[in-house]
Amino acid sequence: MATTTVETGVKARHLPEHGPIDPATGREVLLSLRNVDITFGKGDSAVKAVKNASFDIYKGETFSLVGESGSGKTTIGRAVIRVNPCAAGQILYKGVPISGKIPRSLDREVIRNIQMVFQDPAASLNERATVDYIVSEGLYNFHLFENEADRVQKVKNMITEVGLLPEHLTRYPHEFSGGQRQRIGLARAMVMEPELVVADEPISALDVSIRAQVLNLLKKFQEERDVTYLFIAHDLSIVRFISDRIGVIYKGNIVEVAEAEELFDFPMHPYTRSLISAIPIPDPILEKNKVLFTYDPSVHDYSTDKPELTDIGHNHFVYGNQKEIEEYKVIREKGVPLKSITIRDPNAPQKEQEEETMDASAILSAPLHDTGSVWYMILSLLLPVLGIIAAVIFKKKNYIKNYKACKKGAIISFCIIGGIIALFLLALLFAVIF
Numbered sequence: 001m002a003t004t005t006v007e008t009g010v011k012a013r014h015l016p017e018h019g020p021i022d023p024a025t026g027r028e029v030l031l032s033l034r035n036v037d038i039t040f041g042k043g044d045s046a047v048k049a050v051k052n053a054s055f056d057i058y059k060g061e062t063f064s065l066v067g068e069s070g071s072g073k074t075t076i077g078r079a080v081i082r083v084n085p086c087a088a089g090q091i092l093y094k095g096v097p098i099s100g101k102i103p104r105s106l107d108r109e110v111i112r113n114i115q116m117v118f119q120d121p122a123a124s125l126n127e128r129a130t131v132d133y134i135v136s137e138g139l140y141n142f143h144l145f146e147n148e149a150d151r152v153q154k155v156k157n158m159i160t161e162v163g164l165l166p167e168h169l170t171r172y173p174h175e176f177s178g179g180q181r182q183r184i185g186l187a188r189a190m191v192m193e194p195e196l197v198v199a200d201e202p203i204s205a206l207d208v209s210i211r212a213q214v215l216n217l218l219k220k221f222q223e224e225r226d227v228t229y230l231f232i233a234h235d236l237s238i239v240r241f242i243s244d245r246i247g248v249i250y251k252g253n254i255v256e257v258a259e260a261e262e263l264f265d266f267p268m269h270p271y272t273r274s275l276i277s278a279i280p281i282p283d284p285i286l287e288k289n290k291v292l293f294t295y296d297p298s299v300h301d302y303s304t305d306k307p308e309l310t311d312i313g314h315n316h317f318v319y320g321n322q323k324e325i326e327e328y329k330v331i332r333e334k335g336v337p338l339k340s341i342t343i344r345d346p347n348a349p350q351k352e353q354e355e356e357t358m359d360a361s362a363i364l365s366a367p368l369h370d371t372g373s374v375w376y377m378i379l380s381l382l383l384p385v386l387g388i389i390a391a392v393i394f395k396k397k398n399y400i401k402n403y404k405a406c407k408k409g410a411i412i413s414f415c416i417i418g419g420i421i422a423l424f425l426l427a428l429l430f431a432v433i434f
């Protein structure tokens with residue numbers, strides 16, 4: 001394995017200069033997850049937060065991991081920086097396993113090369129340390145400077161690069177705004193000259209107005225230093241324009257991985273489609289009439305044919321069983337982009353929609369014993385007056401099926417009685433006339 005010396009003077013003893021090349025794309029793979037399980041707790045209370053996760057991140061790209069709250073995104077990010085242990089599977093950095101027990105020297109190389117930027121800049125900075133110390137801490141730990149003048153210069157350069165001023169170095173985090181604190185967090189990570197940065201929802205806690213500034217800063221670092229990002233977000237709207245590739249995670253399972261445009265044009269997994277339909281449309285009228293697509297996991301039958309993340313072509317991976325994968329491949333090969341957003345006609349369909357909603361709510365609120373048994377109909381047929389009384393009571397109590405059965409029985413009974421009376425009257429008429 002190649003031995004390299006990084007720019008700052010740390011001897012790299014375990015990690016090669018380059019990662020392996022992915023034969024499918026010809027691109028250098030920086031990070032790989034291979035069938036990774038991450039579990040918290042033991043026994044009955046164990047939580048399997050990540051299940052059989054596999055994906056690659058190529059050098060220099062922004063790979064975004066997207067999924068709802070609690071889906072396991074942060075857990076994966078923390079496993080990459082070796083905070084969360086893997087219960088099964090492997091994480092490889094430049095082809096070298098970095099999960100599980102590894103030599104201390106490799107651990108230091110990994111920490112040096114993979115940095116994390118956190119969601120909450122207020123919570124992630126030591127409130128009692130000056131900005132100078134916060135940004136310098138990694139430099140001290142890894143002796144990444146020649147002398148004090150060199151350290152000061154590095155910190156000053158970095159703080160300027162993130163858009164703050166050298167005089168800010170003597171201040172404390174609480175003296176800064178949220179956006180400025182996130183800049184300090186970025187400076188702390190970038191001063192280490194990492195190759196990979198795990199950015200865990202770095203803009204979610206910030207005002208909308210300053211989110212773009214932080215995204216631009218991340219982009220600037222990528223252009224200047226070829227840094228690779230694992231960007232964690234909970235919705236697709238942010239990541240669409242900053243990601244090269246996107247991985248979608250649902251309840252600990254990676255359900256789809258594809259290039260950003262490919263994912264938006266051909267979202268195969270229904271959960272991905274639900275995330276796309278949730279992206280707000282800037283036009284208020286369209287947004288108001290947008291039909292939200294909700295994901296229903298019961299559409300999958302995985303009782304016998306088990307699902308796995310499978311390549312359907314075009315470097316596009318989808319989680320599904322064999323039958324689903326075949327269907328996805330057929331759809332993909334047609335090459336016609338899929339429509340994920342439906343806009344309702346503001347007039348007629350609105351009514352239908354309301355009726356559908358009413359039906360659905362009636363079903364949901366139906367009482368448990370509202371069976372509409374045929375016996376209600378037979379009894380009402382024999383005793384129609386009692387049947388009508390029962391029907392009225394059932395209707396009041398929202399036993400709709402029972403009400404309908406009683407009503408039907410009573411109506412048939414009244415029709416029969418009416419018929420008999422009519423026949424009797426007819427016979428009487430005949431007897432009188434003839």
Ligand SMILES: Nc1ncnc2c1ncn2[C@@H]1O[C@H](COP(=O)(O)OP(=O)(O)OP(=O)(O)O)[C@@H](O)[C@H]1O
Nearest residue numbers: 040047049067068069070071072073074075076234
């Ligand atoms: N230290 C822990 N101990 C026990 N369970 C944990 C721990 N960390 C995470 N979990 C659980 O693992 C699951 C995934 O959590 P995780 O924080 O990775 O989700 P997330 O997708 O990052 O959500 P969010 O966007 O809200 O941060 C959740 O069910 C969470 O409760």
